[in-house]
Amino acid sequence: MxxxxxxxxxxxxxxxxxxxxxxxxxxxxxxxxxxxxxxxxxxxxxxxxxxxxxxxxxxxxxxxxxKSTEIGYLPQQTQLQRDFPASVGEVVLSGCLNSLGGRLHYNAADKALARMNMERMGIEDLAKQSYQALSGGQQQRVLLARALCATKxxxxxxxxxxxxxxxxxxxxxxxxxxxxxxxxxxxxxxxxxxxxxxxxxxxxxxxxxxxxxxxxxxxxxxxxxxxxxxxxxxx
Amino acid sequence: MTEILHMLSYHFMQRALIVGVLVSLCAALLGVSLVLKRYSMIGDGLSHVGFGALAIASALHLAPLAVAVPVVVVTAVLLLRLSESSRVKGDAAIALISSSALAIGVISVSVTTGMNTEVSNYMFGSILSLSRSDAVLSVLLSVAVLVLFILFYPRLFAVTFDESFARATGTRAGSYNMLLAVLTAITVVLGMRMMGALLISSLIIFPALSAMRVCRSFRAVILCAAAISVLCFLIGAVASYFLETPTGASIVVANLLCFAGFSLAGMKN
Known part of the structure; x- marks a missing residue:
């Protein structure tokens, strides 16, 4: 199918x-x-x-x-995001948004998923770093890790x-x-x-x-x- | 110290401090989202609309908040719709609406009461103009804003950082934007009575910008902006009491100095 x-x-x-x-x-x-x-x-x-x-x-x-909400989407970056004050960890974790369901906050499983996807993209060392300080290539990896959190x-x-x-x-x-x-x-x-x-x-x-x-x-x-x-x- | 205690013994000062702290807190929290979403000018536009509404309310001898809150909320919703539909560009729409509202306000003042203290207070703010209903509304508002930020933090971050991603994963970004606009409208109306229509937007923009000079994560920016805002309000309010300077302007200057300090600290890093 x-x-x-x-x-x-x-x-x-x-x-x-x-x-x-x-x-x-x-x-x-x-x-x-x-x-x-x-x-x-x-x-x-x-x-x-x-x-x-x-x-x-x-x-x-x-x-x-x-489901259409379970597609890992990587949109085109806007200027707004390039200088957004956020840590890499925060951005990647926000990919788990669609698994929140009725919950209000991310749980341990979401955080583990975010960590795993950062490792997959080779950016686990950057977790605490500021997103806006990264190079263009690193920023795209962060967004790809976020997209992977949203989909299987x-x-x-x-x-x-x-x-x-x-x-x-x-x-x-x-x-x-x-x-x-x-x-x-x-x-x-x-x-x-x-x-x-x-x-x-x-x-x-x-x-x-x-x-x-x-x-x-x-x-x-x-x-x-x-x-x-x-x-x-x-x- | 005794002078500060003496200051606090006045009922109007107690009320002003409570309203001021709560409104500053709300303005800073909402401000972070507004500044990051490039909606900074909405606060400014709404304050002029607020002035128009208050001027008309005073001309017709109506309760100021009962007129201004609904008018400004409706304008906020309208501005948001306009900037989303992108037929009239958002910034141009804000300029149009705010100057029109100011013009209507000025005309309605001049044909009825003329430039009296009440009207001047709407322009430049006065700590004495805060009423009991201001205090009640500011408590309700701050509860709503805090609930939004504490309970919906992950969603709010996602919608602020990347609306298209949030929408794609099934978040109703439009509702969050609307909620932000409505809460901002109420904050502006409450804040402008203390700060004045001409100065209220600084309460929304300054703390967020100062925090962004030094903080590198979203959570840190939010916490830092809230702290800066409340602190600068207290410093400005106390200074205005002792130096007999206008309250709104004193708070803006406190924020300006803070921004300068944070900018220097940010440059060093």
Missing amino acids: AILECKNLCLAYDGKMVLEGVNFSLQAGNYLCVVGENGSGKSTLIKGLLGLKAPDSGSILYGEGL KMLLLDEPVTGLDPIATGEMYNLIKLVNLCDDITVIMVSHDIHEAVRYATHILHLGQRQLFFGTAAEYRESDLARRFLGGNRI
């Missing part, structure tokens, strides 16, 4: 269609990269998948017991390497792939960086206000669309 299935999904703002005809399904452990130019509907699709925007028609179905099954990453230097970018891609392979967590990543997308992802979804392509990364490489999108260079 698919962990995520979009059937004829259409999303609109104020009656204006932003994205239509989206049909794809993912199995647990897939690594999907969503590509497309600005305004192609990538951000709208994210809102739909997170349950923040209701489909105008069609449907989004989650399988294997996944699926990560949704919105442009996770924007603004990172090449070394930090490579490390981030490797960490994401590692989580995908070792923990069997399904990854959906929105990216501008098509070359890297094809290298790491198992599946590609190409949007341009509608679905232009969905298939495996290997199929995508052979497609005319990929050739055009990449400016004639084969990858």
Whole structure:
């Protein structure tokens, strides 16, 4: 059974269609990269998948017991967060928000989960450090650790390497792939960086206000669309 | 010491200190969230609306709080909606609403009573203007703010730090924003009677900014801002009593000195 299935999904703002005809399904452990130019509907699709925007028609179905609030989401960073006075520990722990349920405060299990995910991301030494003093790459690791606290099954990453230097970018891609392979967590990543997308992802979804392509990364490489999108260079 | 005891023997001073400490505490706690969410100007905008409402209430001989609290609460909700819908940009919306409210207030004052002490008190604040209902309302308000911060701390942190993540994990961020706006509105109305419409926003902004100069975690910023706010209020209030300076202005100067001190300490680190 698919962990995520979009059937004829259409999303609109104020009656204006932003994205239509989206049909794809993912199995647990897939690594999907969503590509497309600005305004192609990538951000709208994210809102739909997170349950923040209701489909105008069609449907989004989650399988294997996944709920939309149990997706580990890594949003794009805003300036507000970059200089927010918070410790790394506080930020990572806030990923356990969706397991609070009726409780008011985090318990020992939440704190243990936060610690484990910090170790997973290699940032356990930074727990007491100030988030705003970290480098861009470290901040993204913190946010990835937070996203992992929120999910056991699926990560949704919105442009996770924007603004990172090449070394930090490579490390981030490797960490994401590692989580995908070792923990069997399904990854959906929105990216501008098509070359890297094809290298790491198992599946590609190409949007341009509608679905232009969905298939495996290997199929995508052979497609005319990929050739055009990449400016004639084969990858 | 005996002079301080003498000061405390006045009923109006006791009441002023109770209201002042509680309002300062609330303003600082709410201020941390507002400053971090880039809503600092809401406090300023609301105080001008509060002035307009109080001026109209005084012109119509109505109870000031009964008019000002609902008007300012409604404005706060409206401002929040506006800044979320992003059709009119938030800062422009605040400027529009606050100057309009001030204008309406000034006109209603000039055609009725004229510039009397009561109106001047709304502008610059007076410790004598605090009534029994102010005291009761400030106790209720501080209970509400403390309950919000103690019980909902994890959710409040998440909504302040990253609203999109909080929404994605199923937190109703909108309700928390609304609650913050309503509590801020009540704090502003209560605080402006003591601080004055022109100075109340400093009570919300200064402690949070001072705390952020030196503290590096959210919890530390909140605790530090609350302590700074209460301390600066007490210093300002006592100084204004002995030096016969205006209360609101004295409290702002105390906050300013504190901010300067914390900035220096922050630079050294």
